[in-house]
Amino acid sequence: MDASRDTPKTLWRRVVQTARLLIGVPDYDTYVAHMRQHHPSRPVMSYEEFFDERMRARYRGGGGRCC
Incomplete structure (x- = not known):
């Protein structure tokens, strides 16, 4: 990967x-890409559902990875 070619937006x-990632907030876009690639038949949560679920998993001490 050549970072010198990246646009300011990228x-x-x-x-x-x-x-x-440093502060522990999950990345919704990565989640959506993962779901579409690995679990195409499963529904994708909305951003709000995703954020709530990730925060519950983080603070209850549970994991949350599907694979």
């Missing part, structure tokens, strides 16, 4: 994604 997305 760089900003990477910065935001990295910051979210």
Whole structure:
């Protein structure tokens, strides 16, 4: 990957994604891509449902990975 070719918009997305991962906020776009690739027959949660579910999983001490 050649970072010198990245547009400012792409760089900003990477910065935001990295910051979210550092503070423990899950990435909805990554979740959607995973669901579409690995579980196409399952419904995809809305952003609000996804965020609520991830926060519940994080603070109840449970995992949450499907695979």
